[in-house]
Amino acid sequence: MKFFVDTAQADDIRELNDYGLLDGVTTNPSLIAKSGRDFKTVVGEICAIVDGPVSAEVAALDFDSMLREAHTLAAIADNVVVKLPLTLDGLKACRRLSGAGINTNVTLCFSANQALLAAKAGATYVSPFIGRLDDINLDGMALINEMRAIYDNYDFSTQILAASIRNANHVKDAALAGADVATIPPAVIRGLVSHILTDKGLDQFIRDWQATGQSI
Ligand code: G3P
Numbered sequence: 001m002k003f004f005v006d007t008a009q010a011d012d013i014r015e016l017n018d019y020g021l022l023d024g025v026t027t028n029p030s031l032i033a034k035s036g037r038d039f040k041t042v043v044g045e046i047c048a049i050v051d052g053p054v055s056a057e058v059a060a061l062d063f064d065s066m067l068r069e070a071h072t073l074a075a076i077a078d079n080v081v082v083k084l085p086l087t088l089d090g091l092k093a094c095r096r097l098s099g100a101g102i103n104t105n106v107t108l109c110f111s112a113n114q115a116l117l118a119a120k121a122g123a124t125y126v127s128p129f130i131g132r133l134d135d136i137n138l139d140g141m142a143l144i145n146e147m148r149a150i151y152d153n154y155d156f157s158t159q160i161l162a163a164s165i166r167n168a169n170h171v172k173d174a175a176l177a178g179a180d181v182a183t184i185p186p187a188v189i190r191g192l193v194s195h196i197l198t199d200k201g202l203d204q205f206i207r208d209w210q211a212t213g214q215s216i
Contacts, residue, residue, distance in 0.1 A: 002052075003022060005189060022052065023052045029059060063089040091106070107127040119150075126147070144179050161183055165182055
């Protein structure tokens with residue numbers, strides 16, 4: 001499973017990229033607002049840090065304006081992926097952009113039928129929002145399982161990009177369900193490495209090593 005980081009903070013992206021842990025980045029209007037910075041400048045900066053795909057979302061709701069914004073975003077860098085909402089106009093824009101060779105990420109997916117439509121529209125990625133389904137007592141991971149089965153049934157090449165990931169169990173369960181990608185907040189990525197027995201074992205090894213008086 002590929003790891004994307006779900007943030008617009010360049011420092012976090014740089015750090016995680018340096019660890020060799022990043023396959024790409026996703027942003028959304030809320031993350032851009034949180035950064036307090038100019039959208040196109042931030043996207044350009046992120047695209048210069050990572051080689052992999054960087055999702056940048058249109059703000060328009062109608063087809064013509066979406067297409068115009070999509071072309072503006074795609075012109076920022078070769079690795080921009082245009083993020084489009086899962087609406088009829090968004091799907092129409094997805095079909096048009098896919099035909100023009102522009103990569104797309106259809107976002108705000110909450111049902112298997114929506115995911116089926118996005119794949120039929122030629123989406124490169126579809127983003128099911130796991131955490132937001134769990135928030136309203138639905139089963140986010142069940143959606144990933146349904147999408148995997150449907151895409152495999154029909155050999156869709158659209159990649160399942162598990163989004164709205166809130167914790168380490170979401171990451172593990174998305175991987176078990178066969179998601180192609182998970183987009184994960186920086187803190188959750190860092191947290192994946194932690195285990196109390198790793199810390200305890202390392203502490204013991206260091207103390208025993210120091211007792212030998214040797215150096216390497
Ligand atoms: O970027 C889309 C998605 O990952 C947002 O997550 O936590 O705002 O539901 P969240």
